[in-house]
Amino acid sequence: xxxxPKLTIAIDGPSGSGKSSVSKxxxxxxxxxxxxxxxxxxxxxxxxxxxxxxxxxxEAIAKAVKEMxxxxxxxxxxxxxxxxxxxxxxxxxxxxxxxxxSAVASVPAVxxxxxxxxxxxxxxxxxxxxxxxxxxxxxxxxxxDARILLTxxxxxxxxxxxxxxxxxxxxxxxxxxxxxxxxAKDAKVNNFMEAAEGVTLVDSSDFDFNExxxxxxxxxxxxxxxxxxx
Ligand code: DC
Numbered sequence: 001x002x003x004x005p006k007l008t009i010a011i012d013g014p015s016g017s018g019k020s021s022v023s024k025x026x027x028x029x030x031x032x033x034x035x036x037x038x039x040x041x042x043x044x045x046x047x048x049x050x051x052x053x054x055x056x057x058x059e060a061i062a063k064a065v066k067e068m069x070x071x072x073x074x075x076x077x078x079x080x081x082x083x084x085x086x087x088x089x090x091x092x093x094x095x096x097x098x099x100x101x102s103a104v105a106s107v108p109a110v111x112x113x114x115x116x117x118x119x120x121x122x123x124x125x126x127x128x129x130x131x132x133x134x135x136x137x138x139x140x141x142x143x144x145d146a147r148i149l150l151t152x153x154x155x156x157x158x159x160x161x162x163x164x165x166x167x168x169x170x171x172x173x174x175x176x177x178x179x180x181x182x183x184a185k186d187a188k189v190n191n192f193m194e195a196a197e198g199v200t201l202v203d204s205s206d207f208d209f210n211e212x213x214x215x216x217x218x219x220x221x222x223x224x225x226x227x228x229x230x
Contacts (some may be wrong), residue, residue, distance in 0.1 A: 007128035010136040013150035016157030027130040033074040037133035042092035062109035102185035
């Protein structure tokens with residue numbers, strides 16, 4: 001019997017579910033690399049804005065994304081996101097990018113290109129990878145060894161996200177509205193609010209960070225055990 005020694009863990013969820021920090025901790029626990037696909041869409045958006053492309057021009061957006069000089073790391077201990085020789089790790093988290101990213105991520109040719117890049121990255125991980133986003137469990141890696149949908153109630157998500165952003169920028173106010181709008185736009189592209197068949201739902205509404213990480217690790221182990229038994 002051939003056994004794949006590599007482990008691929010797919011984690012999806014809406015913004016504010018705690019996905020990124022939880023996914024990193026899960027990667028650390030299993031000794032895996034980590035792929036933040038949202039950061040890839042954000043980097044693509046950075047490039048589109050850098051070139052001054054109209055957000056309604058899908059063709060120009062797709063061309064810019066396919067040609068972008070992106071360098072994207074997958075080491076949990078050392079985030080690396082470069083556009084050419086520019087370090088864009090901080091800039092891609094800015095409001096300027098957050099408010100434009102859904103427009104870029106909804107261009108089909110952009111998704112096709114970045115999904116290809118994400119699959120290539122997952123395939124080339126030496127020990128395996130935790131990949132997180134909105135469509136990893138369903139589109140990018142539906143055959144992953146373990147698949148999790150991480151959610152939290154809307155109230156809890158807004159509170160977490162508001163806290164995260166107001167710490168960075170001092171802003172709050174309209175933030176909940178902006179995030180709700182972005183989730184609504186993104187949800188038209190992928191359904192990341194309901195677990196697809198074979199995907200375990202982890203609701204972190206009543207969990208703190210460590211409890212959420214433990215719940216995801218337990219769900220991964222349960223799926224791996226069930227696969228081995230089956
Ligand atoms: O997780 P995030 O907030 O950094 O994601 C940024 C945007 O990228 C989000 O608004 C939707 C999009 N995205 C996507 O369409 N598919 C993914 N797999 C990940 C993110």
